[in-house]
Amino acid sequence: MTLAIETxxxxxxxxxxxxxxxxxxxxxxxxxxxxxxxxGAGKSTTIKMLTGLLAxxxxxxxxxxxxxxxxxxxxxxxxxxxxxxxxxxxxxxxxAREYLTFVGRMYRVPKETIRSRIDELLPLLGLESDEKKFxxxxxxxxxxxxxxxxxxxxxxxxxxLDEPFEGVDAVTSRVIRDLLAHYxxxxxxxxxxxxxxxxxxxxxxxxxxxxxxxxVEQASLDALRQGISLEERFLEKAGADAExxxxxxxxxxxxx
Amino acid sequence: MNWHHFRTFVWLRWRLFVNQMARGGIANTIILAxxxxxxxxxxxxxxxxxxxxxxxxxxxxxxxxxxLVWDGVVVVFxxxxxxxxxxxxxxxxxxxxxxxxxxxxxxxxxFLLNYFSSLVSLTMLLFAPVxxxxxxxxxxxxxxxxxxxxxLAISFVFMATALTYHFQGWLASLMVNKRRxxxxxxxxxxxxxxxxxxxxxxxxxxxxxxxxxxxMQKESAELxxxxxxxEITKDEFKKRQHEILRDSVARTRKxxxxxxxxxxxxxxxxxxxxxxxxxxxxxxGNPLPGLLAMFGFAALGAASLWRAYRTxxxxxxxxxxxxxxxxxxxxxxxxxxxxxxxxxDVGLVGWTxxxxxxxxxxxxLAGFQSLVRAPEVxxxxxxxxxxLVIFGGLLLRGGVSEAPDMVRPLISFGAIAxxxxxxxxxxxxxxxxxxxxFKNFVLSPAPRREILLGKNLALAPLVFGLATxxxxxxxxxxxxxxxxxxxxxxxxVTMFLIYCxxxxxxxxxxxxxxxxxxxxxxxxxxxxxxxxxxxxxxLPMAQGPTLLPLGIEAALAALDSTYGIPICLLLxxxxxxxxxxxxxxxxxWQGWLLQSRExxxxxxxxxxxx
Numbered sequence: 001m002t003l004a005i006e007t008x009x010x011x012x013x014x015x016x017x018x019x020x021x022x023x024x025x026x027x028x029x030x031x032x033x034x035x036x037x038x039x040g041a042g043k044s045t046t047i048k049m050l051t052g053l054l055a056x057x058x059x060x061x062x063x064x065x066x067x068x069x070x071x072x073x074x075x076x077x078x079x080x081x082x083x084x085x086x087x088x089x090x091x092x093x094x095x096a097r098e099y100l101t102f103v104g105r106m107y108r109v110p111k112e113t114i115r116s117r118i119d120e121l122l123p124l125l126g127l128e129s130d131e132k133k134f135x136x137x138x139x140x141x142x143x144x145x146x147x148x149x150x151x152x153x154x155x156x157x158x159x160x161l162d163e164p165f166e167g168v169d170a171v172t173s174r175v176i177r178d179l180l181a182h183y184x185x186x187x188x189x190x191x192x193x194x195x196x197x198x199x200x201x202x203x204x205x206x207x208x209x210x211x212x213x214x215x216v217e218q219a220s221l222d223a224l225r226q227g228i229s230l231e232e233r234f235l236e237k238a239g240a241d242a243e244x245x246x247x248x249x250x251x252x253x254x255x256x
Numbered sequence: 257m258n259w260h261h262f263r264t265f266v267w268l269r270w271r272l273f274v275n276q277m278a279r280g281g282i283a284n285t286i287i288l289a290x291x292x293x294x295x296x297x298x299x300x301x302x303x304x305x306x307x308x309x310x311x312x313x314x315x316x317x318x319x320x321x322x323x324l325v326w327d328g329v330v331v332v333f334x335x336x337x338x339x340x341x342x343x344x345x346x347x348x349x350x351x352x353x354x355x356x357x358x359x360x361x362x363x364x365x366x367f368l369l370n371y372f373s374s375l376v377s378l379t380m381l382l383f384a385p386v387x388x389x390x391x392x393x394x395x396x397x398x399x400x401x402x403x404x405x406x407x408l409a410i411s412f413v414f415m416a417t418a419l420t421y422h423f424q425g426w427l428a429s430l431m432v433n434k435r436r437x438x439x440x441x442x443x444x445x446x447x448x449x450x451x452x453x454x455x456x457x458x459x460x461x462x463x464x465x466x467x468x469x470x471x472m473q474k475e476s477a478e479l480x481x482x483x484x485x486x487e488i489t490k491d492e493f494k495k496r497q498h499e500i501l502r503d504s505v506a507r508t509r510k511x512x513x514x515x516x517x518x519x520x521x522x523x524x525x526x527x528x529x530x531x532x533x534x535x536x537x538x539x540x541g542n543p544l545p546g547l548l549a550m551f552g553f554a555a556l557g558a559a560s561l562w563r564a565y566r567t568x569x570x571x572x573x574x575x576x577x578x579x580x581x582x583x584x585x586x587x588x589x590x591x592x593x594x595x596x597x598x599x600x601d602v603g604l605v606g607w608t609x610x611x612x613x614x615x616x617x618x619x620x621l622a623g624f625q626s627l628v629r630a631p632e633v634x635x636x637x638x639x640x641x642x643x644l645v646i647f648g649g650l651l652l653r654g655g656v657s658e659a660p661d662m663v664r665p666l667i668s669f670g671a672i673a674x675x676x677x678x679x680x681x682x683x684x685x686x687x688x689x690x691x692x693x694f695k696n697f698v699l700s701p702a703p704r705r706e707i708l709l710g711k712n713l714a715l716a717p718l719v720f721g722l723a724t725x726x727x728x729x730x731x732x733x734x735x736x737x738x739x740x741x742x743x744x745x746x747x748x749v750t751m752f753l754i755y756c757x758x759x760x761x762x763x764x765x766x767x768x769x770x771x772x773x774x775x776x777x778x779x780x781x782x783x784x785x786x787x788x789x790x791x792x793x794x795l796p797m798a799q800g801p802t803l804l805p806l807g808i809e810a811a812l813a814a815l816d817s818t819y820g821i822p823i824c825l826l827l828x829x830x831x832x833x834x835x836x837x838x839x840x841x842x843x844x845w846q847g848w849l850l851q852s853r854e855x856x857x858x859x860x861x862x863x864x865x866x
Contacts, residue, residue, distance in 0.1 A: 053698055055855050071851050079701030087862065089695030093629040094622060098605045105618030106700040111606060134629070 003062070004029045004158050004189040005050060010059035012045050019045040021213040022059060027191060027206070029157075032184045034204035034221075035193045038238050042213040043193040044086045047162050050191070051083045064158055079107065082151035083160045088143050092136035096127050096146050099135060100153055107154035114153070121149040124179075126172055141167045148176060152183070159183065161192040165199055177203060201230040209237045265369050287782035295381055303385035310393020319536040320516060322394075323523065326532035329386060334416065334528060336379040338448060341420050367565050371421055380413075387413065394535070402538045404546040411553035412531045418557040422564035429567050441631040442638075449638050471507075475500045527556065612713065615702035619710025624717060630689065632770060633682060640678040640722045662810045664736045665824075666803075668744045669751075671726040673799055675719055676755045677792075683759035684791050686711045688770045688777070692862045698854050705847030711763075712756040712843075719752060739822035743805070746825075746832040750802050753839040758798055760846050762791045764853050767860045805831060 005027035012020040020042040027033045037043045048054035050061060052074055061068045066077035091099060097118055104114035122128045125145040135143060144167055151159055159180070165173050180190055180203065194200050200207065207224050209217040216237050217224060224233055314322065391406040427444065431437035479500065483493045523529030530553070534546030604625050609617040627633045676683075687694050697707050727744060735741075766784035768777040777784075805827030812818045850857075 051699060053695060053855070053858065071848070075701050075703065077701075078699060081699075083699050085695050085699070087692050087695075089692050089699065091622065091626050091690065091693040091696070093626040094605070098603070098622060098625060101605045102618050102622040103696065105605075105614050106696070106702050108614055111608075115606075 002029045003027060005063055005191060007061040008059055010049060010061055011057050012049060012054065013057045018213050023215040025208060025215065027189060029189050030184065030187045031189055031206045032204045033191045034200035034207045035191060035210065036200060036207060036234055037210040041210045043210055044162055046210065047160055047193060051160050052078060053085060080157040081160065082154060082156035084147045084151050084162055084164055086162045088147045090135040090143055090146060093134055095134060096122060096131045099146065100150055103150040104153050109154055117153050121153065124175060125149055141169060144168055145172055158189045161190065163193055165194055165196055197231045197234060209234060211238050261365055284782045299381050299385045302382060303389040306386045306389030307393040310390045311397035314394060315398040319539050322539050323519065323532045323536040326535045327529065330528050330531050333383045335452065337416060337420065340377055340379050363569060367568050374421060375417055398539060401541055401543050404538050404543045405535055408531060408534045408546050408550045411550045415553040415557035418560040422560040425564045425567040429571055442634045445635045446638055449642055453642055472500060472504050527552065613706050616706040616710040616713065619707055620713035623711060623714030627714060636682050637718065640675050643674055643678060664734045665740045665806055667730045667734060668727045669803060671730060672723045672748055672751050675723040676751065677795060679719060680792060683715055683755065684762035684788055685768050686763040687857050687861050688768045690861060691769065694858055694861050698858050703847060704850040705844050708760050708843050708846055708850060716752065739825040743825040743828040746828045747802050750832045750835045751799055753835050754798050757839060757842050758791060758794065762787060764850055764857065767857045769861050769863050
């Protein structure tokens with residue numbers, strides 16, 4: 001079994017606050033890994049550390065077999081990784097085509113290949129009619145689609161996607177799901193975070209659940225569900241109170 | 257305005273300020289506290305100083321002197337206020353409306369709070385004491401009638417600030433359209449910069465000097481010629497010389513009388529001049545013009561504020577839209593004709609640069625493309641362009657035509673150094689203008705050396721493009737010998753590479769986040785600011801050695817030991833080769849440094865302003 005992502009005791013503190021508490025991730029190659037957790041659980045912090053956007057406080061991490069703590073190996077790993085970061089990472093004053101060309105060249109993709117891939121990606125993601133706009137004129141959903149195009153353009157072995165479906169319309173969402181399904185089917189790996197459990201349930205083969213910085217579950221989707229829905233299992237693992245929410249008497253009584 | 261809301265907003269503003277300070281670290285807080293105390297002390301000094309000037313120095317001054325003093329204060333205030341305005345063209349509200357308009361707060365309250373917040377500025381901290389001190393000093397020292405001057409000055413400040421607030425609001429309404437926003441920012445900045453440069457240009461060209469001096473010179477020359485030709489006697493010469501001098505003095509007096517008349521007319525015609533008119537009239541015992549001016553200012557200020565409020569209301573209610581073209585209907589995906597893969601040209605970003613790696617070329621070209629499109633960079637480029645116009649104008653006027661041969665190459669050096677200096681804000685904060693885009697570099701597999709190389713190359717066309725016309729002008733009007741002329745491009749490259757090595761270090765150790773469309777750092781911190789100052793002071797010293805070849809040739813020429821060898825050219829080429837070699841070594845080391853610091857840089861440049 002070869003691992004696409006492997007961490008040992010990966011932790012991140014912000015002053016005294018522990019955002020990620022020594023997690024041991026194991027993501028096999030060729031899997032579609034959904035990384036779930038409530039708000040503030042440490043999902044984005046983990047993805048930032050794995051992609052090199054944030055330094056861990058302690059612990060080890062290996063991406064595609066490369067030690068990310070080693071500067072030289074980190075660059076080798078980055079050459080095979082595509083990322084949609086949390087706040088995206090677009091240059092305001094470039095058009096979509098210019099930005100994608102820039103990204104492609106950063107990954108040393110041949111120019112002709114870049115051109116043909118852009119010509120396929122822009123219409124596929126519905127950005128063709130807006131390709132002359134600067135990215136600062138894009139809506140959030142359009143920016144997200146452009147970031148996805150940039151992530152897949154170098155044809156990486158591993159994709160890190162932080163909330164890729166947030167703010168994206170239903171049509172494009174379908175396109176992205178199909179695209180990612182084909183991508184995994186050929187043997188590549190996707191590591192994604194999402195709040196939309198239905199999408200995770202449809203797409204992912206493996207799931208990790210992080211709560212308050214701790215990895216509380218990591219298994220294949222089937223092993224995790226054990227006959228119940230992912231949502232129920234997630235709520236159980238996330239520690240949602242089984243008791244009914246205590247009634248807010250002042251809310252029931254009307255305006256004060 | 258609801259008092260409870262007012263207190264809450266004041267608390268919010270204070271809390272945001274304290275939190276921002278806390279994030280900046282202890283050193284930042286201490287330095288800012290020292291600077292803040294300095295400004296308060298300076299305000300007190302200005303208050304006392306201007307009071308003493310009004311109380312002791314001005315009581316015996318004639319009304320014209322009072323007029324000119326107040327005109328001076330008003331003009332400097334307006335220029336200073338406009339300079340602050342230029343740094344933040346599109347009015348940035350102290351409290352962004354969209355952050356709290358869903359709360360039970362009236363738009364009028366929010367508007368007024370934002371207006372009052374806009375008054376808290378360095379200009380106001382320095383000028384308010386001057387206006388108050390001078391008014392009180394004159395009241396106690398000259399005449400009680402001048403008591404009208406204090407409310408007059410306050411009403412003037414109200415008018416000026418309300419008018420500029422209205423102007424900023426109007427610009428904001430125009431800039432709802434993001435593309436138009438870029439053009440507006442650049443055009444308005446250009447207009448402001450040109451207005452600020454008018455006194456400078458007048459001083460350089462001195463149009464009055466030529467007329468007066470030329471006539472007297474011509475008459476004196478004619479007189480001397482007549483004496484030499486023995487057409488007149490020495491006595492007649494002396495008599496005529498005396499008459500020329502007398503006429504000249506009479507002309508000068510008439511000039512100043514006319515100037516005084518024009519000054520009065522201008523003061524009456526232009527509202528800012530009413531402050532001086534009020535002071536001058538009150539000094540003569542007539543408070544009526546001052547009172548009328550006060551009501552005039554109040555009316556203009558109130559009207560401006562009302563218009564500004566209407567604009568805010570319209571922006572808030574969505575009456576201003578991004579506009580633009582009506583979107584053309586897009587065919588359904590299935591009906592769309594298939595694009596021919598690989599047929600579209602991406603333009604500049606797709607170019608290949610000889611001898612440069614693909615990553616560095618991509619960064620250089622995309623960076624250059626971004627730079628020339630970003631309005632904040634266009635604003636930054638205005639300073640070197642203005643410099644080009646001023647110094648180019650000086651050269652064209654032949655103001656430095658007497659320069660000796662060995663000094664002439666210094667003009668090219670000066671032109672290059674000046675262009676590099678004026679672009680320091682951009683070169684020394686190369687990642688700050690990338691904002692969130694810097695993540696691309698962190699995520700990229702490109703060696704960091706290539707990133708720095710690309711960044712430096714992105715600047716090169718701007719620096720070379722701006723300095724080259726000035727060098728060409730210098731060569732046309734103050735030509736040097738061929739060998740010195742050939743040495744200039746090599747010297748240029750040497751200077752640029754030294755500059756890049758320093759600027760790279762500054763960019764890595766003192767990154768500052770820059771808001772889109774603005775030149776101001778989002779969360780100014782003192783340490784990066786001090787490092788930038790250090791960069792500014794170090795730069796001339798670092799560039800100094802590029803003058804060594806010229807100095808050596810000059811020294812050998814003085815000893816008559818050059819033997820016809822182009823010493824300067826040979827040494828400049830050698831120095832250039834050494835610096836290119838050094839740059840290659842240093843940039844590799846700086847690449848590793850960048851990789852070790854990139855997360856810290858990212859944390860700073862991608863930070864969001866409160």
